[in-house]
Amino acid sequence: MGRDDEFGKTAMLAKLTLITLAAMSGAAAAQERISIVGSSTVFPFATTVAEHFGKNTNFATPVVESTGSGGGLRLFCAGVGADTPDIANASRRIKASEVATCAENGVTEITEVKIGYDGIVLANARQATPFDLSLRDIFLALAANVPDGNGGTMPNPYDTWDQINPDLPSIAIEVMGPPPTSGTRDAFAELAMEGGCRTFDWIADLKSTDKPAYKALCHTLREDGAYIEAGENDNLIVQKLVANPDALGIFGFSFLEQNSDVVQGASIDGVAPTFDDISAGDYPVSRSLYFYVKNAHVGQVPGIEAYLAEFTDEDTWGEYGYLTDKGLIPMDEEEAARYAEDAASLVPLSL
Amino acid sequence: MTEFLISANKPLRRRHASETRFKWMGRIAIAASLGFLVVMLVSILTLGIGAFSRTEIALAVDLGDGDASSKKIVRNALFTSFPEVTSRAERRQLLRLPSADASRELDRQLAENPDLAGQVATLWFTASDDIDQLIKGAIDTDKPQDQRRISDQELAWVTQLQDLGQIRKVFNTGFFTSGDSREPELAGILSALMGSILSLTVCFVLSFPLGIMAAIYLEEFAKKGRWSDFIEVNINNLAAVPSIVFGLLGLSIFLGYFGMPRSSPLVGGLVLALMTLPTIIIAGRSALRGVPPSIREAALGMGATQVQTTLHHVLPLALPGMLTGAIVGMARALGETAPLLMIGMVAFIVDIPTKITDAATSLPVQIFLWADSPERAFLEKTSAAIIVLITLLVAMNLVAIILRKKFERRF
Numbered sequence: 019m020g021r022d023d024e025f026g027k028t029a030m031l032a033k034l035t036l037i038t039l040a041a042m043s044g045a046a047a048a049q050e051r052i053s054i055v056g057s058s059t060v061f062p063f064a065t066t067v068a069e070h071f072g073k074n075t076n077f078a079t080p081v082v083e084s085t086g087s088g089g090g091l092r093l094f095c096a097g098v099g100a101d102t103p104d105i106a107n108a109s110r111r112i113k114a115s116e117v118a119t120c121a122e123n124g125v126t127e128i129t130e131v132k133i134g135y136d137g138i139v140l141a142n143a144r145q146a147t148p149f150d151l152s153l154r155d156i157f158l159a160l161a162a163n164v165p166d167g168n169g170g171t172m173p174n175p176y177d178t179w180d181q182i183n184p185d186l187p188s189i190a191i192e193v194m195g196p197p198p199t200s201g202t203r204d205a206f207a208e209l210a211m212e213g214g215c216r217t218f219d220w221i222a223d224l225k226s227t228d229k230p231a232y233k234a235l236c237h238t239l240r241e242d243g244a245y246i247e248a249g250e251n252d253n254l255i256v257q258k259l260v261a262n263p264d265a266l267g268i269f270g271f272s273f274l275e276q277n278s279d280v281v282q283g284a285s286i287d288g289v290a291p292t293f294d295d296i297s298a299g300d301y302p303v304s305r306s307l308y309f310y311v312k313n314a315h316v317g318q319v320p321g322i323e324a325y326l327a328e329f330t331d332e333d334t335w336g337e338y339g340y341l342t343d344k345g346l347i348p349m350d351e352e353e354a355a356r357y358a359e360d361a362a363s364l365v366p367l368s369l
Numbered sequence: 370m371t372e373f374l375i376s377a378n379k380p381l382r383r384r385h386a387s388e389t390r391f392k393w394m395g396r397i398a399i400a401a402s403l404g405f406l407v408v409m410l411v412s413i414l415t416l417g418i419g420a421f422s423r424t425e426i427a428l429a430v431d432l433g434d435g436d437a438s439s440k441k442i443v444r445n446a447l448f449t450s451f452p453e454v455t456s457r458a459e460r461r462q463l464l465r466l467p468s469a470d471a472s473r474e475l476d477r478q479l480a481e482n483p484d485l486a487g488q489v490a491t492l493w494f495t496a497s498d499d500i501d502q503l504i505k506g507a508i509d510t511d512k513p514q515d516q517r518r519i520s521d522q523e524l525a526w527v528t529q530l531q532d533l534g535q536i537r538k539v540f541n542t543g544f545f546t547s548g549d550s551r552e553p554e555l556a557g558i559l560s561a562l563m564g565s566i567l568s569l570t571v572c573f574v575l576s577f578p579l580g581i582m583a584a585i586y587l588e589e590f591a592k593k594g595r596w597s598d599f600i601e602v603n604i605n606n607l608a609a610v611p612s613i614v615f616g617l618l619g620l621s622i623f624l625g626y627f628g629m630p631r632s633s634p635l636v637g638g639l640v641l642a643l644m645t646l647p648t649i650i651i652a653g654r655s656a657l658r659g660v661p662p663s664i665r666e667a668a669l670g671m672g673a674t675q676v677q678t679t680l681h682h683v684l685p686l687a688l689p690g691m692l693t694g695a696i697v698g699m700a701r702a703l704g705e706t707a708p709l710l711m712i713g714m715v716a717f718i719v720d721i722p723t724k725i726t727d728a729a730t731s732l733p734v735q736i737f738l739w740a741d742s743p744e745r746a747f748l749e750k751t752s753a754a755i756i757v758l759i760t761l762l763v764a765m766n767l768v769a770i771i772l773r774k775k776f777e778r779r780f
Contacts, residue, residue, distance in 0.1 A: 053632075053728075055713075062742065064717075065551050068717065068719070069550055069552075069717075069719055072720065073470075078720055079719040079720050081718060082717040083717075084715060084717075101624070250741075251740065253741065253742075253743070272743045275743075276518070276743040276744055277743075279516045279517045338461070344743075
C-alpha cells in the first residue's frame with residue numbers, strides 16, 4: 019500500500035512538472051524595454067537615470083548591464099534587432115575600428131551623447147600625510163621603464179617616493195589600481211602616465227618619429243610589485259588603503275566623495291581633486307563619459323526618446339541635477355545644451 | 370624477559386601518545402573551521418542587521434491645496450518645519466533629509482487614505498541614506514565636518530527632529546517588497562529573489578526529470594559495456610567542468626543560436642540545468658544502487674516486467690536520495706554567478722520579474738552589484754542580502770535532510 023502511495027507521489031510530481039513547463043513556455047514577445055550595456059564607470063549614472071525614468075514614465079524600467087566599455091560596444095555593434103542592446107555606455111570615446119565593426123553589422127547610424135566628466139584620483143588614508151604629486155612623479159613612480167638621463171631608458175629603479183622627488187615622503191612606492199581590462203586603467207595610462215611621460219622633451223619628440231615605442235614607454239606600468247592590481251572593485255581598494263596608510267589607490271572620483279571620511283585625494287600638479295576643479299577642467303586626470311544610441315531602434319523599442327529626454331534634462335545631468343549627487347562632474351551649460359540638442363534630434367555620429 | 374617488557378612498554382606509551390596527539394589535531398581542525406564559520410556569520414550578521422530597519426522622518430504636510438504637486442507639498446512641509454533656513458544652498462541640503470522618493474510615498478499614502486486630502490496631516494517618510502546611517506550610528510560625528518558625509522548643519526536639524534520625536538526606526542518591509550534601486554534606502558531584494566526563484570524553477574523542471582531518467586536508464590536498463598563506461602566517465606567529467614564554461618555555452622547556443630531573450634531566467638535556468646544535470650545523475654545512480662537487489666529479484670520473481678520493477682519498487686525507494694541530490698545541486702546553482710555573467714544577468718533590475726522571459730538578475734549577482742556600489746549605505750544591504758541567501762541555502766539543505774530522514778528506508 020505504501021508503495022502505491024509513493025508511486026502516486028511520483029506520478030503527481032511528473033504531472034506537476036508537465037503543467038509548470040506548459041505554463042512557462044510563453045513565447046518570447048518583442049522587446050518591450052530598453053536594453054543598455056557598457057562601462058562599469060557609467061553604470062551608477064545610467065542606472066540612476068533608468069530608475070528615475072521607470073518611475074516617472076509609464077515605460078518599463080530599462081535593463082542596465084555592466085559589461086565594461088569594450089564589451090558593451092561589441093554587443094552594441096553586433097547588429098540591429100530585438101536581441102541586441104539599444105544603448106551602450108562608455109567611459110571613453112568610441113574607436114574608429116568599433117564604428118567600422120558597427121557599420122559592417124548594419125549599425126550605421128549612432129548618436130553620441132557625452133554625459134559629463136569623471137575624475138580619476140590617487141588617494142591615501144586620512145591618517146597619512148596627503149600627497150602632492152606632479153604628473154612626472156606619477157610616471158616615474160609607476161612606469162616599467164624610465165629615462166636614464168642619457169637619452170636612453172632603464173628599468174624603473176625607484177623604490178621610495180623621495181628617490182623621485184625629495185619633497186615626497188620616504189616611504190615605499192605602493193599603488194593599488196585597476197587591472198588592464200578596466201576603462202579606468204586605460205584612462206589613467208592615457209592621462210596621468212602619458213601626461214607625465216610627455217614632460218621629457220625627447221620622449222615627446224618620439225611620438226612623431228616612433229609612435230609604437232612612445233606608447234609602449236608611456237603606457238606600460240611596472241610589474242615588480244610597486245603597482246598592485248587590486249581588481250575592479252573600488253570599495254576594496256578603499257578598504258585596503260585604510261588598512262595600509264603607506265599605500266596609494268587609483269579609483270573614480272565618486273568613490274572618493276563617498277569615502278571622504280577615510281581617504282583623501284592627492285593633489286596632482288598642485289590641483290586637488292574637488293568637484294569644482296574637475297568640472298572647471300583644472301584637474302589634469304579627468305575623462306569624458308559617453309553613451310551611444312542605436313538610431314535604428316528608436317521607434318522600434320518604446321521609450322528610447324523619452325529616456326534620452328530624461329538623461330539630457332537639466333535636473334538630471336545639470337549642475338544641480340541628481341547625477342551630481344552620484345559623483346558625476348557635469349559639462350558646462352553650453353556644451354550640455356549642444357549635446358542635449360543632438361540627442362533630441364538624433365544627429366548621427368561621424369568621426 | 371623483564372627487559373623485553375620494558376622495551377615493549379616504551380613504544381606502547383609512544384603509540385598512545387601519538388594517538389592522543391592525532392585526536393587533538395582533529396579536534397583543533399574542527400575548532401578552527403567552526404571558528405572561521407562563526408567569525409564569518411557574526412561579522413555578516415552585525416553588518417547586515419542594520420538593513421532590516423529603516424529610519425523615517427515625520428513631516429506635517431499641508432494637503433489643503435489640491436493643485437500642488439506632491440513634490441511641492443513635501444518641499445513646503447520641510448521649509449515650514451525649518452522656517453529659519455532661507456538660503457538656497459541650505460534649502461537644497463534640507464531637501465535631502467527625506468529620500469528622493471518622498472513625493473511618491475506621499476502619493477501612495479494619499480491613495481491608501483483619501484480622507485487626508487484637504488487637511489494638514491503628519492505623515493512618515495523614509496529618510497535619505499546618509500540620515501539613516503547617522504541614526505544607525507555608522508557615521509562618526511566626532512570627526513571634523515569635512516571628513517564625514519553629514520554636515521554640522523544637517524546634524525543640528527536631525528537632533529532637532531529627534532528631540533521633537535519626529536524620527537523613528539521601523540522594520541524595513543521595503544527591503545523584501547521592492548526591487549533594486551540606486552538609492553540605498555529604497556533598494557530591495559525582491560527582484561533578485563524572484564529572478565533566483567524563476568531560474569531555479571526552470572532549472573529544476575528541466576534537470577530533475579532528465580537527470581532521473583538518465584540515472585534510471587543507466588543504472589537499471591543499460592547494458593554494462595564500453596559505451597556505458599564511456600558515458601559514465603563523461604558524466605563525471607561534466608560534473609567537474611567550471612561553471613563559467615556553461616555560461617559561454619549558454620551564450621553561444623541559447624542566445625546566439627536559438628535567439629532566446631538576454632538576461633532572462635529562462636536562459637539562466639537552462640544554463641544552470643546543464644550545470645546541475647551531472648550532479649543529479651550521479652546522485653540518482655548512487656541512490657538506485659543503494660536499493661538492495663533482493664527487491665528487484667522479488668519483483669521479477671513475481672512476474673513483474675523490468676519497467677514495473679523499476680517504477681513500482683525501485684524508484685519509490687530511491688526517490689528520497691535522488692531528491693536530496695537534486696536539492697543539493699539546486700543549492701549550488703542558487704549560489705552561482707559565473708555562468709550568469711555571460712548571459713546578461715549581471716544587470717540593474719528594478720521591475721520585479723513575473724515570467725521567465727522577463728529580464729532578471731539573481732541573489733548572488735545582486736550581492737556583487739551592491740558590494741561594488743560607491744554609496745556607503747550599500748554595505749549593510751550587501752550583508753543583508755548575504756543573510757537572505759544563506760538562509761535560503763540552509764532552508765534548502767534542511768529540506769533535503771528532512772526528506773531523507775522521513776522517507777529513507779534502511780535495509
